[in-house]
Amino acid sequence: MLITDLTTPALLVERDVLDANLATMSAALPGPRLRPHVKAHKTTALARRQAGHGHEGFTCATVRECEVMAAAGLGADLLLANEVLDTRRLGALVADGARVTVAVDSLETIAAATAGGVREVLVDVNVGLPRCGCPPEKAGDLASAARAAGLHVRGVMGYEGHLMLVPDPADRARMTGDAMAILVRAAEDVGGEIISAGGTGTYLDNTWATEIQAGSYALMDTAYGKIGHPFGQALSVLGTVISVSPDHAVVDVGLKSLGMDHGLPTIEGAQVWFCSDEHTTFAPEEPVRVGERLRVLPAHVDPTVALHEQMHLVDGETVLETWPVDMRGW
Amino acid sequence: MLITDLTTPALLVERDVLDANLATMSAALPGPRLRPHVKAHKTTALARRQAGHGHEGFTCATVRECEVMAAAGLGADLLLANEVLDTRRLGALVADGARVTVAVDSLETIAAATAGGVREVLVDVNVGLPRCGCPPEKAGDLASAARAAGLHVRGVMGYEGHLMLVPDPADRARMTGDAMAILVRAAEDVGGEIISAGGTGTYLDNTWATEIQAGSYALMDTAYGKIGHPFGQALSVLGTVISVSPDHAVVDVGLKSLGMDHGLPTIEGAQVWFCSDEHTTFAPEEPVRVGERLRVLPAHVDPTVALHEQMHLVDGETVLETWPVDMRGW
Known part of the structure; x- marks a missing residue:
């Protein structure tokens, strides 16, 4: 055809370019250092190709993304890197054997995780992007509240999304360091083994996160194309x-x-x-x-x-x- | 629920607002004076509600819209107000009993209509929006070419899309008149009974078109909300x-x-x-x-x-x- x-x-997706992108990223961030974000492609066939490059854990933005990934056999370690109030469908996935970790940044989202049957969470910390995430100084208290509610706290996440398209590499690296200093301090208060952050823009700058949530690198767009990544x-x-x-x-x-x-x-x-x-x-x-x-x-x-x-x-x-x-x- | x-x-669609919008438009442009554009809602259940207000003909922007409208029993008079090169699926609808008229603005689109089994066309005329549409002085020749190819030429269309959001009513009316003067002259060269034009922005200004292709009026948006229509x-x-x-x-x-x-x-x-x-x-x-x-x-x-x-x-x-x-x- x-x-x-x-x-x-x-x-259209050009196979050779896609495969080169996947290989380049996996060489830089092998195995669990990368938690590919599926929101950028929303396609399990492509996620399976990413899994073939050695990445077992994935990042999702919606409940539907978690459901479809789990149904495709890619539910070994899904992070829903977003706050969710209606967690019943996530709890059903956990009951069916998928591993689903959800972001929490408030007592309400902790209560929702518990009520819906989700067992594992990350504390989402505001590192400078005015969106979700608790104030850094509240992260420890939220972790305690989550543990008191019976949840396993795997660590923290904090997305420096406002820095992804900073054109000057030196500026971007310095600002990423400042944002991650906030997250690393919060991680000390929270405990756990995961510091999840980053994206295609900062995949090399962010050396503080234990895992990078990059997604756009696979397919790319003209906005990301301007910052000179390979x-x-x-x-x-x-x-x-x-x-x-x-x-x-x-x-x-x-x-x-x-x-x-x-x-x-x-x-x-x-x-x-x-x-x-x-x-x-x-x-x-x-x-x-x-x-x-x-x-x-x-x-x-x-x-x-x-x-x-x-x-x-x-x-x-x-x-x-x-x-x-x-x-x-x- | x-x-x-x-x-x-x-x-969400607020029923009372929707029904008031449909009633207001149908009072202003009853029956065949309005050819509702389904691209604004892409929902046959809503199109059926528009049909209930007395409009039998509909405007579509894609082949899929024509197919789904016909399958829903709303294919009595569909205008695909767009140029299409692959017309086979439209020809199949015609063979199945739907009435489908397609816009043409070149010898290539006339040839495509014939090849695909579409039998009726409108000549699409550029009335000032730099998009599709032939130069006005070419409209008569295209109509002749279409007839020579065995097509029934129902008339002309010309979309004054660049005028929809002109905020001042007097400016909008004057500019619509200028655009429609072009279309009326082309209609004299082309022949046929249809002059199809207009949209929600110009539905009252455009008194030259025999039918108005408005779509947004049903659901509305904040951009259209600014021009003060009812x-x-x-x-x-x-x-x-x-x-x-x-x-x-x-x-x-x-x-x-x-x-x-x-x-x-x-x-x-x-x-x-x-x-x-x-x-x-x-x-x-x-x-x-x-x-x-x-x-x-x-x-x-x-x-x-x-x-x-x-x-x-x-x-x-x-x-x-x-x-x-x-x-x-x-």
């Missing part, structure tokens, strides 16, 4: 040119097949003007023809993937495999 | 507050449950700071509690709907019906 046989828009753009959205005007052309890839929060997509050899629901209008440097296929590069991989039912593993023009994006939804 | 029983994030915000994304910090809180509604191309969502009584994959960080005016449910209003309805498997028709806190968003994908 060739990519010209695909209905467009279609999510990961290639494996993901694109294949489109068909459906209309050509004297000064612009239109490809059938739009807001409903692209994550737009990081801005417009990129088309090689063209200037992108704007996106509509099912269109991207662009000015090509060289003339394009109606019916021509081209690749559109999304600015942000995670929400792009969430818009597609499947992704196609390709080698240039050849479709090798088609994988369901089976962790979508909640 | 109550909304507190729903897994979050969850798409349609209420029926759509929201229900979330659960999962974390509360001294100066901000986090709800579990993020980039993967919100269309972000028109910017950040809105939360009543709060200032929204930013969105992550599964989070919106906001500063509430009054304290919120962990576990509290709240409604997040998306800036753009169409891509928001495309991220959800289902929408819940609600009356305040009560869930009345749950509808599959069954026209997603391509």
